[in-house]
Amino acid sequence: KRNLASRYAARAAELKCSPAPRMPVKGFLGFGRLIESIKATNAERGPQYVVSAIDSEMGRNVHTVVVPIADYELIATRDPANVQAMLATKSADWDVGEARNASWRPLFGDGVFTSRGEAWKHSRALVRPQFTKDQINDLDLIERHVQQLFDAIDRSSSRVPSEAGKGWTPALDLQPLFYNMTLDITTELIYGYSVHSQNPRSRVALPTLPGLAQPDRENIGTHMDAGKAWVETRGALWKYRWLLPTKQFSKHCAAVHAYAQWFVQLRLQRGDGYLDGIREDTGQDSGSRYILLDELAKATRDPVELRSQTLNILTAGRDTTASLIGWIFYFLARHPRVFEKLRAEVLAEFPKPEGIEFRALRDKIPYMTSVINEALRVAPVIPLNERVAIRDTVLPRGGGPKGDEPMFVAEGQQVLIPTFAMTRREDLWGDDAEEFRPERWEEEGGGGGGGRKRGFEFIPFGGGVRQCLGQQFARTKAAYVVVRLLQRYDGIANAEEPADAPMRFHHTIENRSGSGVQVRLHEA
Numbered sequence: 001k002r003n004l005a006s007r008y009a010a011r012a013a014e015l016k017c018s019p020a021p022r023m024p025v026k027g028f029l030g031f032g033r034l035i036e037s038i039k040a041t042n043a044e045r046g047p048q049y050v051v052s053a054i055d056s057e058m059g060r061n062v063h064t065v066v067v068p069i070a071d072y073e074l075i076a077t078r079d080p081a082n083v084q085a086m087l088a089t090k091s092a093d094w095d096v097g098e099a100r101n102a103s104w105r106p107l108f109g110d111g112v113f114t115s116r117g118e119a120w121k122h123s124r125a126l127v128r129p130q131f132t133k134d135q136i137n138d139l140d141l142i143e144r145h146v147q148q149l150f151d152a153i154d155r156s157s158s159r160v161p162s163e164a165g166k167g168w169t170p171a172l173d174l175q176p177l178f179y180n181m182t183l184d185i186t187t188e189l190i191y192g193y194s195v196h197s198q199n200p201r202s203r204v205a206l207p208t209l210p211g212l213a214q215p216d217r218e219n220i221g222t223h224m225d226a227g228k229a230w231v232e233t234r235g236a237l238w239k240y241r242w243l244l245p246t247k248q249f250s251k252h253c254a255a256v257h258a259y260a261q262w263f264v265q266l267r268l269q270r271g272d273g274y275l276d277g278i279r280e281d282t283g284q285d286s287g288s289r290y291i292l293l294d295e296l297a298k299a300t301r302d303p304v305e306l307r308s309q310t311l312n313i314l315t316a317g318r319d320t321t322a323s324l325i326g327w328i329f330y331f332l333a334r335h336p337r338v339f340e341k342l343r344a345e346v347l348a349e350f351p352k353p354e355g356i357e358f359r360a361l362r363d364k365i366p367y368m369t370s371v372i373n374e375a376l377r378v379a380p381v382i383p384l385n386e387r388v389a390i391r392d393t394v395l396p397r398g399g400g401p402k403g404d405e406p407m408f409v410a411e412g413q414q415v416l417i418p419t420f421a422m423t424r425r426e427d428l429w430g431d432d433a434e435e436f437r438p439e440r441w442e443e444e445g446g447g448g449g450g451g452r453k454r455g456f457e458f459i460p461f462g463g464g465v466r467q468c469l470g471q472q473f474a475r476t477k478a479a480y481v482v483v484r485l486l487q488r489y490d491g492i493a494n495a496e497e498p499a500d501a502p503m504r505f506h507h508t509i510e511n512r513s514g515s516g517v518q519v520r521l522h523e524a
């Protein structure tokens with residue numbers, strides 16, 4: 001070990017690097033830090049824990065630290081220059097950690113989100129072209145599911161007859177409704193058949209496949225959620241994940257696989273007639289429709305690859321977008337002024353449900369863009385990311401007494417990228433960094449409209465070579481759903497008790513509000 005340390009020291013000196021500050025070792029055998037962070041995640045303040053640990057133990061001006069945990073060391077950096085180096089300018093020296101692949105693979109298989117190295121390059125080349133196609137932004141498809149969302153809200157409201165006719169819905173939690181809606185949208189977009197979790201009566205009968213049981217449309221969302229919670233814990237425990245029992249996790253993995261496998265088999269059997277078959281089964285005109293599985297099957301017929309790639313997109317696309325829409329309404333309910341201003345903009349551009357177009361959603365409602373950005377800043381959907389050095393390399397900052405000298409990183413060393421901590425830095429965002437204030441995006445240097453673009457301190461969709469492929473799709477879908485809800489409702493009230501309860505982050509890869517999105521809505 002000493003030989004290794006002196007080799008690293010020599011290499012660091014050669015590269016003119018200085019060491020970064022080390023956080024104190026904590027707890028029995030150094031496991032204290034791991035236990036603290038797992039406890040914080042369970043208490044729904046995992047992202048906040050990273051900020052408070054660095055601020056209180058190292059100081060608010062320290063942005064890159066070495067964290068000793070048991071028998072390994074983690075680097076944590078909230079310095080945008082270092083993040084830019086890892087994700088973009090020196091990305092050849094970095095990859096996602098082995099922990100991501102090893103923790104995720106049992107559930108979703110090897111796909112664009114989970115794989116590393118050459119396997120990732122292959123996956124990205126396979127799925128990337130799909131995201132440049134206009135058809136992926138199919139607003140008619142989204143509208144059908146928004147209608148079901150309205151029905152679901154109405155059903156919740158009619159449970160309290162005394163409230164009927166007063167215009168206000170009773171208190172309801174919008175968050176699970178958004179998760180159901182995005183599950184319905186994403187399963188339809190990927191496989192051609194929605195699970196219709198919002199309204200199971202909308203499900204169509206599926207054909208019979210010899211030797212394969214019908215897919216479990218009822219429970220797929222639950223299996224995905226439960227499986228992901230295991231993935232999160234497996235990732236946090238990293239090399240100690242063998243301590244975890246596997247029976248429950250394996251059950252969820254098998255159910256998720258069986259679900260995707262069924263559609264893959266159907267596509268392989270039907271071949272080029274897949275879209276026609278969907279049209280016959282669902283009665284919907286899918287003549288010109290775009291279905292991801294159908295497109296991918298033109299490039300590969302490997303059933304495991306098709307299963308894994310579609311499941312990767314299902315998880316990347318579904319939960320993230322639901323989380324974002326949920327947080328937007330969480331903040332709107334607490335900021336009536338923002339609600340009024342946004343609604344006025346929406347109604348001026350889109351007075352009625354018809355004729356809402358993709359390009360107008362992107363370009364014609366700038367305050368919506370500011371609201372979406374601000375929600376992503378205050379409550380980043382992916383608050384923690386990571387990378388590992390795949391060769392000895394250098395980060396531009398973090399070393400030396402002021403943290404402004406380069407630091408050496410040895411091959412195999414893991415780096416935590418707490419994006420949440422970057423968007424909380426007052427020196428980058430101002431004294432009101434904690435506050436939800438969309439107007440900051442309209443100000444000089446704010447990053448919105450005509451202002452300067454934000455750099456690597458704001459990377460809700462990642463950056464560089466592994467940047468999110470679904471960013472535009474997610475932004476459009478979120479904007480569309482918000483527009484449609486603001487057309488229908490002219491008032492929103494926060495129904496959480498107590499009303500000023502602190503934000504809670506329920507973190508299973510993406511984060512959602514731990515207290516849900518408890519609101520009352522007023523029908524226009």
Ligand code: HEM
Nearest residue numbers: 112316317320321324381382460461462466468469470474
């Ligand atoms: C609010 C919504 C979303 C957020 C915040 C988000 C965020 C992210 C982030 C941070 C990454 C980078 C991960 C990394 O650096 O390792 C990523 C990657 C990815 N996202 Fe998204 N995403 C969203 C929606 C979507 C949607 C709707 C889709 C697809 C339909 C999608 C597909 C992907 C894919 C395929 C990757 C993997 C790219 C790669 O590793 O090469 N995302 N996303």
